[in-house]
Amino acid sequence: xSAFTPALISSIALIGMNVKVIFGIHDxxxxxxxxxxxxxxxxxxxxxxxxxHVTFYAVSKAAxxxxxxxxxxxxxxxxxxxxxxxxxxxIEGMKKNKLKTILNKKIGISxxxxxxxxxxxxxxxxxxxxxxxxxxxxxxxxxxxxxVVGKPDDTISETxxxxxxxxxxxxxxxxxxxxxxxxNDVPKIMAESDILLHPSRRESFGLVLAExxxxxxxxxxxxxxxxxxxxDGTESIIIKHEDPALYTNSLLSILDWSDEKIxxxxxxxxxxxxxxxxxxxxxSILNIFNSSL
Numbered sequence: 001x002s003a004f005t006p007a008l009i010s011s012i013a014l015i016g017m018n019v020k021v022i023f024g025i026h027d028x029x030x031x032x033x034x035x036x037x038x039x040x041x042x043x044x045x046x047x048x049x050x051x052x053h054v055t056f057y058a059v060s061k062a063a064x065x066x067x068x069x070x071x072x073x074x075x076x077x078x079x080x081x082x083x084x085x086x087x088x089x090x091i092e093g094m095k096k097n098k099l100k101t102i103l104n105k106k107i108g109i110s111x112x113x114x115x116x117x118x119x120x121x122x123x124x125x126x127x128x129x130x131x132x133x134x135x136x137x138x139x140x141x142x143x144x145x146x147x148v149v150g151k152p153d154d155t156i157s158e159t160x161x162x163x164x165x166x167x168x169x170x171x172x173x174x175x176x177x178x179x180x181x182x183x184n185d186v187p188k189i190m191a192e193s194d195i196l197l198h199p200s201r202r203e204s205f206g207l208v209l210a211e212x213x214x215x216x217x218x219x220x221x222x223x224x225x226x227x228x229x230x231x232d233g234t235e236s237i238i239i240k241h242e243d244p245a246l247y248t249n250s251l252l253s254i255l256d257w258s259d260e261k262i263x264x265x266x267x268x269x270x271x272x273x274x275x276x277x278x279x280x281x282x283x284s285i286l287n288i289f290n291s292s293l
Contacts, residue, residue, distance in 0.1 A: 059082055138252070140173055212269070
């Protein structure tokens with residue numbers, strides 16, 4: 001199980017029944033999220049901490065460390081199992097589509113245009129404002145297009161996105177920013193893109209980063225939480241601060257990469273992404289189930 005309600009129900013309902021509960025930690029539990037320190041979560045923490053039939057796995061070292069501190073538990077009760085990548089990303093990575101067939105049909109992007117891709121919930125936490133501010137004045141002179149894939153998932157996101165789209169509609173670069181919403185062909189869109197930009201302000205793992213590596217995309221991302229673990233050993237650029245100028249400079253430097261450099265980066269990314277193949281993660285999950293018996 002994962003998330004608040006399933007973990008709470010299963011932890012209480014299965015007390016004394018000799019049934020093990022395995023709880024997945026998919027977030028960073030720290031003071032950046034105030035609700036995690038509310039009274040409701042205080043009770044939840046106490047129940048989980050003293051429910052000896054509950055064991056945990058975290059999707060990254062960062063998530064593991066934060067959870068141990070948050071719950072104040074023995075590290076022996078928790079292990080690391082990363083998220084896994086769907087096989088379609090590896091398939092698209094092998095047939096990188098420089099013709100930009102889908103994007104040409106959908107929004108008129110040509111094979112000569114450079115595409116900067118953002119994939120994720122369209123909210124401030126994921127850093128969409130940093131993406132926008134780092135790119136907007138360079139879209140026209142550098143012949144770039146920003147493609148945003150993702151759907152708002154709450155009223156805060158809707159307000160945040162509405163304010164941004166109003167500014168975009170009144171700008172000279174409005175024809176170079178494209179909100180595609182939720183898509184079921186993300187692997188193909190990634191294969192037609194040139195750079196993945198991911199300046200998230202909070203990220204326990206960053207599945208989209210692992211997927212981008214599998215496709216062979218150059219990546220610029222924030223240097224926090226589980227992100228450096230996912231991008232370890234690659235040519236990805238990770239940035240410590242939220243300053244859009246730092247993302248701009250990194251993005252422009254990638255645009256100047258030679259074909260050889262791009263190929264080397266893609267190869268390193270694909271090699272790292274092998275760690276997150278479904279077959280490998282399945283074995284780790286089976287191991288934790290077997291050890292709980």
